[in-house]
Amino acid sequence: SQTIHQWPATLVQPVGSPLSLECTVEGTSNPNLYWYRQAAGRGLQLLFYSIGIGQISSEVPQNLSASRPQDRQFILSSKKLLLSDSGFYLCAWSAGLTGFNEKLFFGSGTQLSVL
Amino acid sequence: GESVGLHLPTLSVQEGDNSIINCAYSNSASDYFIWYKQESGKGPQFIIDIRSNMDKRQGQRVTVLLNKTVKHLSLQIAATQPGDSAVYFCAENEDPDSSYKLIFGSGTRLLVRP
Numbered sequence: 435s436q437t438i439h440q441w442p443a444t445l446v447q448p449v450g451s452p453l454s455l456e457c458t459v460e461g462t463s464n465p466n467l468y469w470y471r472q473a474a475g476r477g478l479q480l481l482f483y484s485i486g487i488g489q490i491s492s493e494v495p496q497n498l499s500a501s502r503p504q505d506r507q508f509i510l511s512s513k514k515l516l517l518s519d520s521g522f523y524l525c526a527w528s529a530g531l532t533g534f535n536e537k538l539f540f541g542s543g544t545q546l547s548v549l
Numbered sequence: 550g551e552s553v554g555l556h557l558p559t560l561s562v563q564e565g566d567n568s569i570i571n572c573a574y575s576n577s578a579s580d581y582f583i584w585y586k587q588e589s590g591k592g593p594q595f596i597i598d599i600r601s602n603m604d605k606r607q608g609q610r611v612t613v614l615l616n617k618t619v620k621h622l623s624l625q626i627a628a629t630q631p632g633d634s635a636v637y638f639c640a641e642n643e644d645p646d647s648s649y650k651l652i653f654g655s656g657t658r659l660l661v662r663p
Binding site for chain 1: 557581583585590591592593594595598638640642650651652653654655656
């Protein structure tokens with residue numbers, strides 16, 4: 435069965451510090467990978483998605499970047515965090531474009547607080 | 550984790566009653582819709598999905614209804630239980646030609662009274 439791992443669960447970082455959140459998927463190959471952010475009391479905002487190694491699409495201009503160094507690894511980064519980067523970050527995966535299966539499976543999330 | 554749903558519309562129901570959570574979507578080209586349940590501090594969990602060639606789909610205790618005429622989606626939960634308390638999100642695939650991403654609504658908080 436497929437599993438998705440996301441860490442850390444919580445993170446407190448000072449403004450201006452770097453960020454690296456990691457997500458890995460097991461039990462599937464060539465998944466689509468996603469990073470979403472959720473502000474308190476809000477819905478999920480799509481930040482990045484990737485359909486393959488090295489292929490990253492950015493949905494909104496921001497202080498963050500994403501990378502996919504391996505097929506089942508997705509990393510969210512920042513060189514210098516802003517206060518507005520605080521939020522709940524969710525990694526997700528879906529089956530590759532081999533059929534009509536757009537269902538997303540989410541990780542457990544990382545609560546990032548920038549102080 | 551941080552609590553979600555602080556400013557969300559809230560539906561309060563009595564345990565055992567049926568719940569109906571509504572969602573409006575804006576893009577008539579959307580061809581796939583999905584409901585998620587999110588408990589505080591956790592990632593969303595898949596509940597049920599439906600394609601635009603259907604108007605109803607049933608799961609275990611849940612039913613999704615799709616009205617394409619008025620672009621409305623609803624989630625019905627039968628015999629609501631305390632464990633159903635969570636924030637519920639609808640999502641749509643706005644661009645059928647690019648089935649990579651889902652766009653989420655703002656969510657509804659469901660509170661189940663014992």
